[in-house]
Amino acid sequence: MCQDNFRDKQGAEIISNVEIADNVYRMVIRQEEIAVNAKAGQFINVYCKAESRILPRPISICEVDRDKGLVTIVYMIVGMGTKEFSDLDSGDRIEVLGPLGNGFKIKDCDESIIVGGGVGAPPLLELVKNLPGKKKVFLGFKSGEFLTKEFEKYAEVHVATDDGSIGEKGNVVELMEKVGAKGSMIYSCGPKPMLAAVKDMAERLEVDAQISLEERMGCGIGACVGCICKIKADNELGYIHKKVCKDGPVFDAKEVMF
Numbered sequence: 001m002c003q004d005n006f007r008d009k010q011g012a013e014i015i016s017n018v019e020i021a022d023n024v025y026r027m028v029i030r031q032e033e034i035a036v037n038a039k040a041g042q043f044i045n046v047y048c049k050a051e052s053r054i055l056p057r058p059i060s061i062c063e064v065d066r067d068k069g070l071v072t073i074v075y076m077i078v079g080m081g082t083k084e085f086s087d088l089d090s091g092d093r094i095e096v097l098g099p100l101g102n103g104f105k106i107k108d109c110d111e112s113i114i115v116g117g118g119v120g121a122p123p124l125l126e127l128v129k130n131l132p133g134k135k136k137v138f139l140g141f142k143s144g145e146f147l148t149k150e151f152e153k154y155a156e157v158h159v160a161t162d163d164g165s166i167g168e169k170g171n172v173v174e175l176m177e178k179v180g181a182k183g184s185m186i187y188s189c190g191p192k193p194m195l196a197a198v199k200d201m202a203e204r205l206e207v208d209a210q211i212s213l214e215e216r217m218g219c220g221i222g223a224c225v226g227c228i229c230k231i232k233a234d235n236e237l238g239y240i241h242k243k244v245c246k247d248g249p250v251f252d253a254k255e256v257m258f
């Protein structure tokens, strides 16, 4: 399934593409192969139509509906590629490739902690839907929020914003400390400083953590070595390089060197 480096792109029909927060869009595409095979934490390469933008844009799978063959992604406009995606309408066609990457390993725990920051939140929604037991979700945003209501259907949700516009003012890891987050596994996706703080917290609480790394990507399929990260190893250097797109994006927090 889905891990060959040189698979063909897949065509998809855009079912909807709507702005759900400032510069943040939810796009639903019909792509049966991806919907059927996707695991929470995997991503797709989304291709631009403009010839000047050859490299695909990696975007996490937010939700899948296997019966209807639908895949949802949630993306923020940060540059020309994501701006191009935001101009697409329902009925348009788009090229994608996926599912890519390894995804989260779902552990059978009584209680899990889920921590998302900004556009790191989307892949955690499909995860939360599939996790057994009690789930506490902590979401951090610069200002405002998105997807909180969707998470609330499946879990207890706590929100922190940098500017205090929604939920608690401050960062999401401070909020976790304040609420006294407890669980036997932490799942997290978001910016690097947040993931580093989650790793520290997991070590202090002696809880396992899976963190989904984000690196700038070229090919997204393990071919260009453009997305390496340092993973602890028992060798002279104390680490080896791994590819975030192919070996990750999800890693055991204990192994990741920031």
Ligand SMILES: Cc1cc2nc3c(=O)[nH]c(=O)nc-3n(C[C@H](O)[C@H](O)[C@H](O)COP(=O)(O)OP(=O)(O)OC[C@H]3O[C@@H](n4cnc5c(N)ncnc54)[C@H](O)[C@@H]3O)c2cc1C
Residues within 6 Å of the ligand: 043, 055, 056, 057, 058, 059, 060, 061, 073, 074, 075, 076, 077, 078, 079, 080, 081, 082, 083, 119, 122, 123, 213, 214, 215, 216, 217, 218, 249
């Ligand atoms: C595994 C993974 C999952 C992601 N999931 C999401 C998501 O669910 N929602 C979301 O909004 N964003 C997500 N991102 C970030 C998203 O890929 C970038 O915001 C996007 O590629 C920017 O493209 P652009 O053309 O608009 O910006 P530009 O800055 O113009 O992009 C220029 C080039 O750099 C690459 N690039 C720029 N920023 C990033 C980045 N942060 N990560 C990887 N490549 C980058 C682009 O793909 C492109 O090739 C994810 C990144 C990774 C690695």
Ligand code: FES
Residues within 6 Å of the ligand: 216, 217, 218, 219, 220, 221, 222, 223, 224, 225, 226, 227, 228, 243, 244, 245, 246
């Ligand atoms: S982006 Fe090319 S190897 Fe990861």
